[in-house]
Amino acid sequence: MSTSSEPVKIGIVGLGTVGTGVVRLLIESCDHITRHVGRNLVVERVVVRDESLSRQVTLPKGMVTSDLSQITEDPSITVAALLVGGLEPARSIMIELLERGKDVVTANKALLAEHGPELFALARRKGRSIAFEAAVAGGIPIVATIAQCLSANRIEAVRGILNGTSNFILAHMEEEGASYSESLAMAQKLGFAEADPSMDVDGTDATQKLAILIQLAFGIWIPWREIPRTGIEAIHAVHIARAAEMGYRIRLVASASRAENALTMRLEPMLVRQGSPLAEVRGAFNAVEIKGDAVGRIFFHGQGAGQMPTASAVVADIIDTVVGRAAITFDTTGRMIDTHARSKEPLQSDPMNRHFLHLLVRDKPGVLADITGILGTHGISIASVIQQEPTELGAGVPLVIMTHYARQASLRLAMQEIDSRPTVTAPSTCLSVLDELDAPRHSVRESN
Amino acid sequence: MSTSSEPVKIGIVGLGTVGTGVVRLLIESCDHITRHVGRNLVVERVVVRDESLSRQVTLPKGMVTSDLSQITEDPSITVAALLVGGLEPARSIMIELLERGKDVVTANKALLAEHGPELFALARRKGRSIAFEAAVAGGIPIVATIAQCLSANRIEAVRGILNGTSNFILAHMEEEGASYSESLAMAQKLGFAEADPSMDVDGTDATQKLAILIQLAFGIWIPWREIPRTGIEAIHAVHIARAAEMGYRIRLVASASRAENALTMRLEPMLVRQGSPLAEVRGAFNAVEIKGDAVGRIFFHGQGAGQMPTASAVVADIIDTVVGRAAITFDTTGRMIDTHARSKEPLQSDPMNRHFLHLLVRDKPGVLADITGILGTHGISIASVIQQEPTELGAGVPLVIMTHYARQASLRLAMQEIDSRPTVTAPSTCLSVLDELDAPRHSVRESN
Numbered sequence: 001m002s003t004s005s006e007p008v009k010i011g012i013v014g015l016g017t018v019g020t021g022v023v024r025l026l027i028e029s030c031d032h033i034t035r036h037v038g039r040n041l042v043v044e045r046v047v048v049r050d051e052s053l054s055r056q057v058t059l060p061k062g063m064v065t066s067d068l069s070q071i072t073e074d075p076s077i078t079v080a081a082l083l084v085g086g087l088e089p090a091r092s093i094m095i096e097l098l099e100r101g102k103d104v105v106t107a108n109k110a111l112l113a114e115h116g117p118e119l120f121a122l123a124r125r126k127g128r129s130i131a132f133e134a135a136v137a138g139g140i141p142i143v144a145t146i147a148q149c150l151s152a153n154r155i156e157a158v159r160g161i162l163n164g165t166s167n168f169i170l171a172h173m174e175e176e177g178a179s180y181s182e183s184l185a186m187a188q189k190l191g192f193a194e195a196d197p198s199m200d201v202d203g204t205d206a207t208q209k210l211a212i213l214i215q216l217a218f219g220i221w222i223p224w225r226e227i228p229r230t231g232i233e234a235i236h237a238v239h240i241a242r243a244a245e246m247g248y249r250i251r252l253v254a255s256a257s258r259a260e261n262a263l264t265m266r267l268e269p270m271l272v273r274q275g276s277p278l279a280e281v282r283g284a285f286n287a288v289e290i291k292g293d294a295v296g297r298i299f300f301h302g303q304g305a306g307q308m309p310t311a312s313a314v315v316a317d318i319i320d321t322v323v324g325r326a327a328i329t330f331d332t333t334g335r336m337i338d339t340h341a342r343s344k345e346p347l348q349s350d351p352m353n354r355h356f357l358h359l360l361v362r363d364k365p366g367v368l369a370d371i372t373g374i375l376g377t378h379g380i381s382i383a384s385v386i387q388q389e390p391t392e393l394g395a396g397v398p399l400v401i402m403t404h405y406a407r408q409a410s411l412r413l414a415m416q417e418i419d420s421r422p423t424v425t426a427p428s429t430c431l432s433v434l435d436e437l438d439a440p441r442h443s444v445r446e447s448n
Numbered sequence: 449m450s451t452s453s454e455p456v457k458i459g460i461v462g463l464g465t466v467g468t469g470v471v472r473l474l475i476e477s478c479d480h481i482t483r484h485v486g487r488n489l490v491v492e493r494v495v496v497r498d499e500s501l502s503r504q505v506t507l508p509k510g511m512v513t514s515d516l517s518q519i520t521e522d523p524s525i526t527v528a529a530l531l532v533g534g535l536e537p538a539r540s541i542m543i544e545l546l547e548r549g550k551d552v553v554t555a556n557k558a559l560l561a562e563h564g565p566e567l568f569a570l571a572r573r574k575g576r577s578i579a580f581e582a583a584v585a586g587g588i589p590i591v592a593t594i595a596q597c598l599s600a601n602r603i604e605a606v607r608g609i610l611n612g613t614s615n616f617i618l619a620h621m622e623e624e625g626a627s628y629s630e631s632l633a634m635a636q637k638l639g640f641a642e643a644d645p646s647m648d649v650d651g652t653d654a655t656q657k658l659a660i661l662i663q664l665a666f667g668i669w670i671p672w673r674e675i676p677r678t679g680i681e682a683i684h685a686v687h688i689a690r691a692a693e694m695g696y697r698i699r700l701v702a703s704a705s706r707a708e709n710a711l712t713m714r715l716e717p718m719l720v721r722q723g724s725p726l727a728e729v730r731g732a733f734n735a736v737e738i739k740g741d742a743v744g745r746i747f748f749h750g751q752g753a754g755q756m757p758t759a760s761a762v763v764a765d766i767i768d769t770v771v772g773r774a775a776i777t778f779d780t781t782g783r784m785i786d787t788h789a790r791s792k793e794p795l796q797s798d799p800m801n802r803h804f805l806h807l808l809v810r811d812k813p814g815v816l817a818d819i820t821g822i823l824g825t826h827g828i829s830i831a832s833v834i835q836q837e838p839t840e841l842g843a844g845v846p847l848v849i850m851t852h853y854a855r856q857a858s859l860r861l862a863m864q865e866i867d868s869r870p871t872v873t874a875p876s877t878c879l880s881v882l883d884e885l886d887a888p889r890h891s892v893r894e895s896n
Contacts, residue, residue: 038783296754
């Protein structure tokens with residue numbers, strides 16, 4: 001393959017799972033990439049914390065170093081991929097790379113969700129770009145889609161399954177009738193969950209990705225900790241079974257939408273109707289659904305993590321950086337994002353939903369009337385009730401209630417009152433039901 | 449919104465459904481687009497065939513003209529959207545626009561499938577770009593995905609539902625138990641089919657789009673007429689019902705894959721397993737599934753046609769052209785496409801599949817033995833057989849056979865022999881079964 005000019009030298013920081021995949025892809029697909037770019041891309045230097053560790057890839061002697069200045073001080077390296085997780089030293093490294101005039105590609109969603117505005121501002125001051133397709137939904141090109149392909153649209157809603165580990169656990173609980181802890185153990189055994197899975201199951205990881213998508217889709221920077229977040233740790237097999245009987249699956253859904261001039265955003269386990277796109281996401285896959293005012297609904301499904309799908313996104317960003325697309329998109333994205341005014345629109349803190357309530361109550365006359373009465377006094381109308389036979393002696397009778405549209409705040413008050421009743425034997429579970437993206441707007445119905 | 453420089457003047461050629469949508473979007477989303485681009489985009493001139501026709505949009509006097517030179521002779525117009533369908537005068541207009549130094553955006557898949565190499569070569573000679581996201585799958589950003597986001601991947605397979613009209617008809621036949629002609633009439637009534645639907649139902653439209661995807665995904669230009677093509681005109685409600693009983697839906701599938709150094713490509717109605725992504729595409733939606741060596745399987749679903757989804761893609765391309773992304777991508781795509789060598793790899797003309805056979809036979813002893821015997825002598829192994837009660841007196845007994853993996857050529861010979869038997873009362877129907885994208889490669893089994 002003839003090339004028009006000098007090779008482009010790439011610096012890689014981090015040689016973990018993703019870093020190794022990126023190096024492998026750059027080496028193994030070299031001809032293909034050279035043809036696309038019109039120049040040779042070569043891995044010039046790989047910076048690791050500990051040079052002495054053995055690696056999955058064999059690299060030429062001298063290429064691997066623990067000295068970051070081998071990249072920062074080398075003016076011939078113009079693009080660096082930052083493939084170190086967590087906040088530090090990732091943040092300091094990115095600052096150093098930008099200060100030294102490198103364009104940066106990264107897969108680190110925590111870093112961007114925590115320090116995005118600072119890092120983006122620094123890159124702009126230095127005339128550099130940050131590309132981060134790999135930070136959200138791995139192999140699904142959702143960043144490019146929002147930042148570029150939907151540029152003519154006002155985005156009305158973005159929602160997705162953005163964490164493969166938690167989706168694997170929920171799907172495994174459903175398909176195998178397994179418990180939460182059995183399913184988590186299986187995820188760990190199959191490599192879908194870390195030894196410490198807390199950032200996945202408590203929703204931190206997905207919420208950080210949602211914050212990045214919100215910035216792209218709505219142009220507003222929301223610190224990820226301000227996004228209402230519920231993990232999946234309290235989901236029991238019985239919730240999944242009862243939801244399934246009513247035609248739903250439970251999924252950990254990241255969602256953000258703009259309606260009536262207010263933004264609604266949250267990360268929580270929700271009931272998603274069987275057969276709808278997000279409900280049918282299985283295993284460790286990710287999916288994203290977007291509604292734009294012109295394009296309507298579009299849906300994407302793919303691998304959200306894993307070595308090579310993530311490397312695919314990182315290398316595409318490296319290529320985009322070398323050919324100049326990344327700089328343009330970083331520029332256009334910068335105009336769309338207002339990092340100073342965190343939000344010019346009010347945040348809708350009290351969204352309207354249908355709700356799935358799972359209660360355990362004493363098998364006594366008048367209990368159902370009492371509970372439905374409490375819901376009624378809070379203006380919450382009931383769509384359906386299923387009272388089951390007791391599953392164990394003394395465990396209480398499972399009672400499942402599906403409500404009509406109600407405000408979350410009203411429901412919270414009602415549930416506090418219900419759970420304080422002596423006839424309720426355990427804390428109740430309350431999950432929201434996800435609306436279809438093109439469902440008509442609903443109002444509160446009269447209490448029944 | 450302050451802008452950094454002069455407005456960018458856009459020329460529009462064609463003010464039909466898509467052209468009107470593009471003009472509307474450019475006007476109604478002006479602020480949003482200006483913010484993205486950093487400059488104002490203004491529709492300077494709209495060229496139509498007949499100025500006297502009434503239009504869906506009201507435009508300033510003097511903006512609409514039938515004189516193409518109002519665009520070509522105006523050096524201040526640098527970008528033109530060619531939104532006229534068919535081959536002529538579309539081809540001549542595109543040549544004129546490129547010759548006069550305009551970057552072109554188009555939604556015309558027939559033009560690109562027929563004259564792509566000539567037009568792309570002209571654009572390159574003139575240093576101009578052609579952007580064509582809207583030509584394939586409307587609002588689904590599949591061109592950008594293949595040309596840009598998957599740049600680090602070798603694509604192994606692309607397949608999709610690329611024609612909304614035919615999918616609407618097939619889905620309506622299945623869901624309503626309606627006949628082909630009733631479903632076509634319904635599609636026409638709802639605006640999903642033209643008065644003359646032949647290009648949709650005979651597969652021309654989807655095959656032209658497939659040819660464009662093949663060029664992007666595999667870098668090889670295949671004239672669309674060389675792609676084996678079967679439309680949906682011969683699909684009867686009874687085929688759909690029998691397939692459904694076996695767990696399949698019938699979909700018009702465009703597919704191309706590279707395996708064992710050969711390309712396989714075709715457009716035909718296939719059996720797709722219920723629950724798999726392409727099977728669940730309903731109504732007039734489009735969907736595309738891609739397998740890349742690094743990213744694995746990714747799946748996209750959205751509106752493949754219609755005024756605003758198509759306009760969304762056209763305006764995104766206009767924006768990409770103005771900000772410079774389109775020129776870069778046209779450049780990188782040009783390096784990936786070899787328009788001279790039509791194919792350096794052999795075309796696989798005899799793919800291996802499972803097959804669904806629907807026959808009508810006389811209700812006589814020995815008929816089943818005779819037919820299965822013919823299949824056996826051609827090395828075609830049978831997976832299952834369902835012989836039904838006669839549906840009407842004298843109409844013959846429906847016989848449904850599902851084969852194991854067999855070469856299409858063997859099957860064709862066997863079916864010729866079977867249909868020549870006097871016991872077979874009507875021409876048989878033979879449909880291929882679509883494999884899952886990550887199914888293991890299959891070999892021919894021993895005949896049973």
